[in-house]
Amino acid sequence: MTTVHAVETFDSLNPATDEVIGTYPVHSADEVQAAVDRARAAARWWESLGFAGRAERLARWRGSLARRLPELCELVSRETGKPAGDAQLEIVLAIEHLAWAGKQARKVLGTQRRAPGLLLSNQAATVEYQPLGVIGVIGPWNYPVYTPLGSIAYALAAGNAVVFKPSEYTPGVGTWLVDTFAEAVPEYPVLQLVTGFGATGAALARSGVDKIAFTGSTATGKKVMAAAAETLTPVVIEAGGKDPLLVDADADLDAAADATVWGAFSNAGQTCAGVERVYVHQGVYDAFVAKVVERAKKVSAGADYGPMTMPTQLEVVRTHILDALARGGRALVGGKDAVGDRYVQPTVLVDVPEDSAAVREETFGPTVTIAKVADMDEAIEKANDSVYGLGSTVFAKRRGLELARRLRTGQTAINAPLSFAGIASLPFGGRGDSGFGRIHGPEGLREFARPKAIARQRFTVPLRLTTFPRSPRTDALVGKLIATLHGRR
Template sequence: MGEADTTAAPDRRLRSLDPATGNLVAELPLHAPAEVGEAVHRARRAAEYWSELPWQERRRALLRWAAHLVRDADALCALVHAENGKPADDAYLELALALGHIRWAARHAGRAVAARRVAPGTLMANFQARVERRPLGVVGVIGPWNYPVNTPIGSIAYALAAGNTVVFKPSEHTPAVGRFCVEAFTAANPGLPVGVLGAVFGEGGTGAALVASAVDLIAFTGSAATGRKVMASAAERLTPVLLELGGKDPVIVAADADVESAAEAVAWGAMSNAGQTCIGVERVYVERSVAGRFHAALRDELRDIRAGGAYGPMTVPEQVDVVRRHLVGALEAGGTALVGGPDALRPPYIDPIVLVDVPESHPAMQEETFGPLVVVRTVDDVEQAVQLANGTRFGLGATVFSRRHGLAIARRLRCGTVSVNAMLAYAAIPALPFGGMGDSGFGRIHGLEGLHAFTRTQALARRRFPIPGMTLPTFRRGPGTMRLLRAALNRLHGHAR
């Protein structure tokens, strides 16, 4: 993430702007690296208390947090609308997902961290063997701007439920939303020590300072390019990282699909949140026999959809340039606009764009666009669709539409999550782990796997009683012990059965 700025002027402030109007939404402190270190130190002190609480007490604290967010839902969603730009209704949908994760993590952490006994084996039959899980300590969470409530809470809630304390650095584009969520936890749990959930605010230097600090794990959500920098910086302290990076998610529409349902889902999956969704639809592969119907149905779905109404502006102005580059380059390479075109770009808004006949090697097919632009390609069969869907460096999510073969197709896709005959269904099921591979990162959040990701494993072996003559790790071992060992090995392993 580059060198952290070690000199921050006392009067510098982080200014959050409405992406649609440019109006000031909030001003927050801009934390210097030394202040980040202090926040981590507070979290370390609080971890001594929080980690020793019974998991039932942590559950109650998390559920109180969820209840507080519900009570202040209108204010939070209005703030998301102002800072991120998405419509208030979409902000409520995002909050609903986040609340589901808080509740699931709170209620299932006990099972996830429970000790389990394992068989010690014949030679160690006088031992008790256990696998136990411990909190890591302090977790640093660096959140994104596109889903500023749900995405960071998808790490924070699971880290807290597992017994860790958290230092959260929200995106510099949505810092007030991050502050709101942290202050809601504090207000809901006034009896907890300072530092169980804290926040630091700033730009890249603040994030770099958090990665370089004495945290025990970094959970980062963002681009693949920044993820590589996070990983390189964390390697200096051998700090483990959990990376949820970008995607170039495909949809496969098989010949036996419900074509109209698929078109409806693709329209929403590609354009909602102005296409600023890591698991949003960016590529569609449709079998030739139904391609014409799909094109017509998708045009119908998007006929009256416009930015500024159905979805909001581009949150980050620079992202408009990425969409423009992919659009213009794809058209120059022989692609055709099925919906929209250059006129769809009216910053900070971009209306829906659907392209066809774009070469597979073009950046519009290989790089993350992160905007309301989707490319549809006709394929000869499902075999070709699977091959092309697996043909990028990304591997986050995918969707398959097929009445009879959906699961079989899904199992062949090189990605972490797949939804069959519905759009992004896995994102609304807290019990399902979430994460990717390749340039989409590694590690898992959500579900039991997500709870496990925020713990360390400890193996315990306890001798219950001695077995005379069979103590092996000793210099007093005699010939009789070795005769018994040879006989035991012959009996246990000398026959293939």
């Protein structure tokens, strides 16, 4: 990693103890621009390696991450407060995505033949995907390895250099990732780090990179887009969510209850695609709620998940709970006293009005609302009545696929929680206030590449269409040919 000198610094704290984990520079706009300028030369070298050369170096990095897994797990746990097992889960998934991107890049982005059509049958038509150049990645704190690598790994595999700005809450994890990459790829600064607050991220968005990949809140995503618009820099935005889970009358209630509790409370509910709303068929509502309550009472903040990483989120969670209770909702687990100084205990809310903050706005804490519906049509209607559209889950034996297709979200899991996030070949992204663009899968590789179309004439033909000396006879022949081919219906 290239060392830059900044006067202003900030501390990274363990949210469970306020222990200072490390001190990092606040990089200025000039320093961000210098990193981007260095990345330009690095990008040319990285592209020149070709798919095989890049795959080999990404494999080196992947091997380092796997061998030093306990070290990275400890750092993630210290900076986010999450248990070591949860830290390991996100890192393992990130390594799987890195492996897939490196191995599949040639197949997805390499030269592909296209049919030229009858009129231009003398042409050879191909499409290839070329790297954009330099990608700016602005990462979140809730999954500081898995989420940014969902952009970084695919951008690197596509042939781009990357300038990475991690969250100010997890700069140590970002530093570790960039340093280990530099050990695997020491020749050029293909992956660089800039640290700081919102101004540093804004500087990266304005720096003239070829694309910005942002993960964070919807409000911040809009600011990133506004900054990027000044230089017409395209963006891929993975923003917030208010993800629903549907339970049909024939669902496996034990599995659905377990998925609800894990999806709502794991990582202290600080998951953009976590479960925040549940809609249950009236025929199984009481039984399902009883199973959720039974499981939720066995989950404890501080033991099963960590503190709220961002202290200001505590007030958001408290406000949503109190508003739900004031509007007639009931807390079957947790409630008004669930929010402490650092931790929030699991909270299960029922009878909450659909227009309350706890249903309409992203809570991003360990709470969940459960509502009874007459049928799955009502469930779909209420689930889709949201400005967000990131992930969703369906538990049903007979109609699972049908219901999944009707949900207005970027991805849906059927009879398992968040399974789409672990499948590297599936694209991930949202719609509405959850953002746009896709990471992961072939779509994620193409997100960081530009299609290049090439038409090569293989031989000349008598019917020359693109020339001024074209004869009336040629026009007449072409007209008859088109009428024969397309005019019969």
